[in-house]
Amino acid sequence: MLNKGLDMIHGNPRSRLSDQGNEGLGMIHGNSGVEIQRPGLKKVLAQQSRGDLVVMCDDNLVGVMMGRDMCGGGFLMEIKPPSAGRFTHILSVGIGGSALGPQFVAEALAPDNPPLKIRFIDNTDPAGIDHQIAQLGAELASTLVIVVSKSGGTPETRNGLLEVQKAFREAGLDFSKQVLTSDLVLIVRKFWTSYSSNAVMDLTAKHLLEYKTEYNASSFFPKCGKCDMLLLPIIMQGVAITQENSLLDNTARIEGWLARFPMFDWVGGRTSEMSAVGLLAAALQGIDIKEMLAGAALMDDANRNNVVRNNPAALLALCWYWASDGVGSKDMVVLPYKDSLLLFSRYLQQLVMESLGKEFDLDGNRVKDIQTIPECLVVVFQHSHLEQKFSVIENVSDIVLVYPYCSNRPR
Numbered sequence: 001m002l003n004k005g006l007d008m009i010h011g012n013p014r015s016r017l018s019d020q021g022n023e024g025l026g027m028i029h030g031n032s033g034v035e036i037q038r039p040g041l042k043k044v045l046a047q048q049s050r051g052d053l054v055v056m057c058d059d060n061l062v063g064v065m066m067g068r069d070m071c072g073g074g075f076l077m078e079i080k081p082p083s084a085g086r087f088t089h090i091l092s093v094g095i096g097g098s099a100l101g102p103q104f105v106a107e108a109l110a111p112d113n114p115p116l117k118i119r120f121i122d123n124t125d126p127a128g129i130d131h132q133i134a135q136l137g138a139e140l141a142s143t144l145v146i147v148v149s150k151s152g153g154t155p156e157t158r159n160g161l162l163e164v165q166k167a168f169r170e171a172g173l174d175f176s177k178q179v180l181t182s183d184l185v186l187i188v189r190k191f192w193t194s195y196s197s198n199a200v201m202d203l204t205a206k207h208l209l210e211y212k213t214e215y216n217a218s219s220f221f222p223k224c225g226k227c228d229m230l231l232l233p234i235i236m237q238g239v240a241i242t243q244e245n246s247l248l249d250n251t252a253r254i255e256g257w258l259a260r261f262p263m264f265d266w267v268g269g270r271t272s273e274m275s276a277v278g279l280l281a282a283a284l285q286g287i288d289i290k291e292m293l294a295g296a297a298l299m300d301d302a303n304r305n306n307v308v309r310n311n312p313a314a315l316l317a318l319c320w321y322w323a324s325d326g327v328g329s330k331d332m333v334v335l336p337y338k339d340s341l342l343l344f345s346r347y348l349q350q351l352v353m354e355s356l357g358k359e360f361d362l363d364g365n366r367v368k369d370i371q372t373i374p375e376c377l378v379v380v381f382q383h384s385h386l387e388q389k390f391s392v393i394e395n396v397s398d399i400v401l402v403y404p405y406c407s408n409r410p411r
């Protein structure tokens with residue numbers, strides 16, 4: 001799972017770089033159609049965690065947001081909404097695998113006061129959607145909407161998007177008109193392609209002006225107060241993360257949304273957290289996505305270990321297999337002791353039940369191995385569970401209990 005998720009950050013899998021000669025490349029731009037094989041990937045992640053590289057995630061808001069100016073000040077690109085000074089909120093619209101990962105990560109890893117606070121519309125309940133929009137109130141004007149759907153046609157997500165667009169209209173904010181012309185998008189893409197290939201590390205005002213001239217953009221680029229870098233004002237309100245040519249992709253393209261991040265068919269929606277689906281929202285909340293990727297790489301290594309007792313995923317699977325007689329005869333109940341892991345069980349539920357709840361295995365054998373993780377059980381369940389165990393019934397062995405824990409709330 002992790003490997004696929006990690007590979008995703010390198011964009012188009014069609015061409016490959018070998019391990020050799022990768023130093024300094026590190027970040028890969030999706031348009032260049034490059035993928036790094038695993039040994040190279042590890043090296044890249046190590047470099048990223050030293051902070052000397054920029055994580056690129058295709059066409060490429062993560063790259064944009066991660067970019068620092070030469071003097072180490074604010075973002076090189078100043079991204080702002082058309083009707084407010086700066087973005088204050090993200091409204092993420094998606095469901096299932098396109099919502100649960102980012103939700104879990106926001107709950108577990110976002111700083112106490114993130115630069116952008118995130119809200120989710122992940123169901124088609126009209127009252128729930130209205131509630132999220134109403135709570136934004138006037139801050140809708142400073143809200144960046146990210147619409148995530150691998151298929152691009154999921155009705156719940158489409159409903160959420162339509163409701164959000166309606167709310168923008170009613171607030172006098174035109175969702176689609178408030179996006180930038182493709183000229184400047186081109187400039188941004190070209191800029192980052194150059195930056196990411198190390199061709200241009202000494203980006204100066206002059207260099208950016210060349211782009212400005214080349215694409216005849218009429219925007220005014222203010223200078224950074226501390227160095228010579230120019231700030232590119234990017235005006236936008238809507239971002240789509242979806243498969244190319246999906247309904248959502250076409251909508252975003254026709255309506256001229258600023259950014260469209262591709263999702264690839266070989267990445268399962270439920271395992272897409274380490275792709276643009278999870279990384280974009282995380283980066284915008286100020287979560288260190290380089291550390292996320294480095295941590296994922298560590299787990300990826302651990303879960304490839306052939307020695308079962310050193311392989312956490314294999315151990316968990318084996319325990320569950322053993323405890324449920326190999327046929328999923330018991331449910332797994334996940335009790336996070338950490339408040340920050342509250343949504344872990346909900347994320348895991350989708351991951352496991354959708355992956356394993358199949359009638360046939362990969363070889364076409366009938367397995368009907370229906371393994372279940374009941375809906376999000378929080379640690380308070382531990383309280384009632386113990387009460388039940390010690391006072392009412394003796395036997396609660398119809399479930400497998402898992403207690404995820406981490407010593408500190410990561411920052």
Ligand SMILES: O=P(O)(O)OC[C@H]1O[C@H](O)[C@H](O)[C@@H](O)[C@@H]1O
Nearest residue numbers: 095096097098149150151154269
């Ligand atoms: O990302 P989408 O295509 O909109 O699909 C959203 C979700 O739909 C269903 O729930 C599928 O079972 C999930 O795997 C998927 O993540």
